[in-house]
Amino acid sequence: MARKLTARERNLLVVLLVATPLVVWWLSPEATKVVVTETASARRQRVAAEEAAPVVELALLEARATDYDPRGRDLFKYHVPPPPQPKYEPPPYTPPPPPVVEAAPPRPIQGPRVEQPPAPTFRYIGLLGPKDAKFATFEIGKEIELRSVGEPIDKQFRLLEFRHDSVILGYEDARFKGRTTELKMRAK
Numbered sequence: 001m002a003r004k005l006t007a008r009e010r011n012l013l014v015v016l017l018v019a020t021p022l023v024v025w026w027l028s029p030e031a032t033k034v035v036v037t038e039t040a041s042a043r044r045q046r047v048a049a050e051e052a053a054p055v056v057e058l059a060l061l062e063a064r065a066t067d068y069d070p071r072g073r074d075l076f077k078y079h080v081p082p083p084p085q086p087k088y089e090p091p092p093y094t095p096p097p098p099p100v101v102e103a104a105p106p107r108p109i110q111g112p113r114v115e116q117p118p119a120p121t122f123r124y125i126g127l128l129g130p131k132d133a134k135f136a137t138f139e140i141g142k143e144i145e146l147r148s149v150g151e152p153i154d155k156q157f158r159l160l161e162f163r164h165d166s167v168i169l170g171y172e173d174a175r176f177k178g179r180t181t182e183l184k185m186r187a188k
Helices: 007-027 029-051 058-062
Strands: 123-128 135-140 143-147 157-162 166-171 180-184
Touching: none
Parallel strands: none
Antiparallel strands: 123 135, 135 143, 157 166, 166 180
């Protein structure tokens, strides 16, 4: 049994059947004569055009061209160029000013010396007791002592107020009356 041709094979067969007579006609001697005849006539026309001498007008060659204007129209730009800037001339020379000698800064005015209160030599450890009866815990030297508001500490300070993580201390000495210091809680 013979195999059926596919659509691709059928299309290729049709193209070959149409192209074969055209190729045979193209390669036949009569077709080449027509082409040779046409090329011979074209060659005669080309040789005739080459043999004719060109006409040169010497008057046009000797004509003087116009001078180039650099401020004129530029074919490669779409705007009119700005006018030329005047030439820069440096200003006349002026000598530099003499150096400025700075005077020594004035001495600060010394008023009466304000005596500084002593700094605490103990540590604040924390709070003890209920809300109504709080006690502050201090480490004085190697001893731990409890104090409530208003009690003296280490003969120089007086406990005035409790805060969240610190206490406010006043001074026993009359020279520092009304002055306070805040002592923060420190862990070991």
